[in-house]
Amino acid sequence: MIRLFVPADLTQDYALALDLAQSRYLTAVMRREVGDEVLVFNGRDGEWRGAVEVAGKRGVVLRLKALERPQALGPDxxxxxxxxxxxxxxxxxxxxxxxxxxxxxxxxxxxxxxxxxxxxxxxxxxxxxxxxxxxxxxxxxxxxxxxxxxxxxxxxxxxxxxxxxxxxxxxxxxxxxxxxxxxxxxxxxxxxxxxxxxxxxxxxxxxxxxxxxxxxxxxxxxxxxxxxxxxxxxxxxxxxxxxx
CATH class of the missing domain: 3.40.1280.10 (SPOUT methyltransferase, trefoil knot domain)
Structure with a gap:
């Protein structure tokens, strides 16, 4: 599954608007459509599974569905x-x-x-x-x-x-x-x-x-x-x- 790093805070049911570069990558390069799932993380809130809710000219919006993995860091x-x-x-x-x-x-x-x-x-x-x-x-x-x-x-x-x-x-x-x-x-x-x-x-x-x-x-x-x-x-x- 595609994984994307995003700076935004991640919480249950949050509507996450991707930037234009990530939006183009998902729709034009990877051909993802409404309903397709994507993993996102921000280095703070763990890894979340989201589904494409909006895919238009103004960008992609993901609806966060579930926490897949809690936040963890490797060795310092x-x-x-x-x-x-x-x-x-x-x-x-x-x-x-x-x-x-x-x-x-x-x-x-x-x-x-x-x-x-x-x-x-x-x-x-x-x-x-x-x-x-x-x-x-x-x-x-x-x-x-x-x-x-x-x-x-x-x-x-x-x-x-x-x-x-x-x-x-x-x-x-x-x-x-x-x-x-x-x-x-x-x-x-x-x-x-x-x-x-x-x-x-x-x-x-x-x-x-x-x-x-x-x-x-x-x-x-x-x-x-x-x-x-x-x-x-x-x-x-x-x-x-x-x-x-």
Missing amino acids: LDLVVALVKRTRIETIIEKAAELGARRVRLVITERTNGDRARLDRLQAIATEAAEQTGRMDVPEIVEPLKLAKLLEGWDAPRRLLFCDEAGDAKPVLAALDGAQPGPWAILIGPEGGFSPTERETLRNLTYATPASLGPRILRADTAAISALTLWQAAQGDWRGLEVS
Whole structure:
């Protein structure tokens, strides 16, 4: 069933007017008509099933019928990633949403050589990925900050898994073995890697854990996907999944 993210509050029998873009998507692209059902969520009120009540030139109105799933959030995990080329950062945003990151924080490092971030475009990519994957919220895409500024205002309880391409750190799963649960962040550097000064700063942080993603140098999008996958397996919401 089609899922849509909407900003409005969601309650029983509410008449939800979709914006023009969503209305056109439902009627012109997906060919939905009066009586067809759609799932909607807003990141606060759970996932609701609604039926198309009005489908006209002025837009679509859904009548909310029932709460399908109560609101739930995944692990409190941030992905902190250096700006890279547009196509790669868009892939990173999409996969971060699919893999359960709650926020994506963009950073500028000494060796950053990426395109200017279009936050509206990146947020739209995150929204579409959240709709398709069945998650109950949409990751927030945070405006780029210089790495030093980000670390200066760091939320102290949040642990930082620092993916270090230097090669002398423990593998990710070994680095996370026995780690305390709680809020975490994963840091992925630019294509040229962190500078020696940045690496020294990161390794001296009490809340940072260096980790290796293996013997090969990975592109930023591959590194982000790999690190998110390993973290979810070790610390996240994959741990309770049963294998049939």
